[in-house]
Amino acid sequence: MTVDKRSIADKAPRPERHVAVVVVGAGAAGVAAAIEAARAGVEVLLIDENPVDNDMMAMDVPLYFGQRMQPSVRNRALMMERVVETNPALAEAHEAGVDVQLGTYVWGAFVNGPTVRELPGPMLGLADDRRSWLVGYDRLIVAAGARDVAIGFPGWERAGAMGANGAVSLLTRYRALGSQRMVIVGSGDLGLRTAALALESGVAVAGIVEVTNAVRGDEEIARSLASRGVPFYTAHTIREARGRVGEIESVVLVQIDGNLKPVPGSEREIACDTVCLALGLAPNVEILHLVGAHLVFDSGLGGWIPELNDQMQTSVPTVFAAGDCTGVHDGMLADPEIARTQGRLAGHVAAESLGAAPGQEAGQRRADITPHIPLPHRGRGPQFELSGAATRRGLSRSEGAVYTYWQQWLQSLIHAGGWEVNICQCEEVTRRELVDVKPPRYLKWESPQMEARSLDTMLHDGPVNQDQIKRLTRAGMGPCQSRRCREQVGLLLALAAGTSIDRIPLPSFRPPIRPLPLNVLWPTDEPPAMREDWVSWFGIPTQFSPHWEAGMAIAEPTAQTRLILSDE
């Protein structure tokens, strides 16, 4: 058979290693999954990106660290020690025979599909700070956690605006949070627990701000915080963060009325070096999206989450998910056992599906796990049941509807801070520019035609699409890979278009899902044929030949050939 030498046919990528089960994320769910699968007798590789390189942290990747890392995060060896020390389950995993790789990013997930037939099997793209490589797997368990949701306010570009998960990570994993005095935004369990942790770690909490009329989270924690002198500002929002030379030095709060509008004269300036956004968490579904797992929208669980069966299996039978990336709610913050149980089940079923621990023993083991497993993930709608601690606290489903809550924050922040606030920091796109669908400022473009175009006019041509708006305004196109703006862009588009956010298609995720340098991403294991046969386009000799020279053909030279003109 003829092989097109310029095609991928004879140079498909080969993983440098193949592992039966790969687990991504060494949080509570991931470690539990890895241990469970290893104990069932299969080979397990557990990958976690912590300790994350300082330069990556400075880009607010993977979490919203807000430049509040202490200089010690530059000491990789020290950070490695702390990451191991503060996660005792890692030692247990190691004992169980799990191959644990820390400081390792997952930047891609590659599978065959209708338009990709070349791969020898599914594989992950991994990298550390020096090189990238590929690992094939039979089963993948994604336990990638969740990311802070941010909504901007005047001054949020200053160092010190950060997310609660970022703060918690710096406080617990790294013991390197460079904050003295923080104001926390959001009084759900995330905010309250972050405040308690901050106090325990010697960080002053200068206030907790809440857009609704009452504190939302656990009453006991709230009481304890109040008794330690933490002020609560309910029915308040942020007017701006102030400070010289790019650092936050204070935040101005303002009371809001029943229409989420500022009450004149109610401003209050609070000294702080950190504004910690604890509005909520969005599940990290990038990898799940890349492998083609079906995602559904559930406002009670943080937005887009994988559709799972009762064995933590996604719509892609070889891929499982567990922990916060499957949907996150306050109950999970209160009780890490929920994530652990999900992880154990995923690990067990993944191993079993590979023929490990066959027979009665397996059935018994699964029975041991299953009765305890809370399953808030069986698709959407009425089947949803809050579980564990959340149920005990009598939370209703509607209270968990985070997008309604985020809309309240967004609207109050628009009323208090206006439309000229950057919604995308990387590309400097304001809220107004987003809904006006303005071309980026650096084009300095003005025309009456462009002036007449806006989100409204685009809605005549079709439903709102975040990827399309991204292309035109560049909101979400920057180096943080839209981690700081993805949800607020969706929220604002939904608000401006008068639609609900679940009707806006999931904005795409593209590899690399971590921003890696060219000289880290590049392969050192390139097959010779890749270099020998490489051309810029298809290598069809007649494709770029001058039409006035009949019979002329130009063969683009490769590493092996010189330029060939067929009329020679």
Place this chain on the structure above:
Amino acid sequence: MEQAKGAAVVIIGGGVTGLSAGWWLARSGVDVLVLEKSIVGWEASGRNGGGATHVYSPFGLEEQRLWPQMDELLGYPTEHQPYRIGVALSEAQLALARRWAEIGETRGFKWELLDRQQLKELVPIVGDNAIGGTYLHFGGHANPQRTVQAYAWALQDHGGRILQHTTVTGLTMRGGRVTAVETTQGAFGADTVIIAAGPQTGLFANMLGVSLPLAPARVEMIATEPLPLLRHGGVGGNGLYGRQTLRGNLVYGGGPHEWINVPDMATPDHPNTPLVRNLARRLAELLPGAAHLRVIRAWGGIVENTPDGLPVIDRLSSPDNVILATMSSVGFGLSPAAGKGISELVMHGRCLFADLSALALSRFADTPPDWRERAGWIPTNAPVAETAAGGSL
């Protein structure tokens, strides 16, 4: 269903070729309707290298004449920038770059041969591995995403219509002509139909009993974080096409393609593969001064090729009110001229500014049905362990 309103010219496909043709027609006062299965420019038209340097083509001179005027003609920004610089890392690469330049010279354009020092003065991030290059005082590049939207909006500004999320399901024939285009939103009457449906163009031709040999393939690109603007963003070489955008990102593609099948009218996925690593390496070799830049995005696109890699722009003899338009994977840069040519084919029966005989469908009259197999332009046999989207458990 409500009676759908047809148009004098119905264009199947809201890609860059169909939109440009529609815009040229609309600005000449012709009633046009573009039918697009998803969003305008959503496929390869909006995700490509943005190159606008194709002087070898019958459309080449008009391409060069039109691009500098496009912002003004459209009323929306395309980010078109003139000039191209070819970087050569080997004698063979330099020979190719020179050949490209000389083709331009034949057409009356100027260029300069650069030694390494001159090259580095123009492009400081070029390394000592470069042996020289070419500086074309012609050609250029533009932003595909912005340009496709500009065509669409400008078309509407001239009274043309675009229906997005409208999939064409069939063509109604009566009296040897196509009289209507059937879609998921109803049937649209048409005097003339332009089929500019990218990889699916061949499927529509088949509906008319016409054989248009096309092979679809998937190609990939990467984008880095921004760096300060170079004097000219149109820098290529080392087997890569691409550009520095006006934002500063380096956006490049190249290397092996994967032949695929596009079985139906659905919008295909276009995922990336580990090829993004190989692209990163070629780019770091091309521009060593940028090797530390972070890759923040990659994407793939599906393009189609004819057996000789040249466009088919042709009015069928039967049915005689249908124009086939595939640019054979090189459509973006040529779009201002190709669209104009197609509009003239509709309005005047022929292209007034260029001889399109080299692009006629008749050249494939003797192409055997198994031409893809013979050329090896067929999908790689997926190996047994196809566990990706659902191996058995």
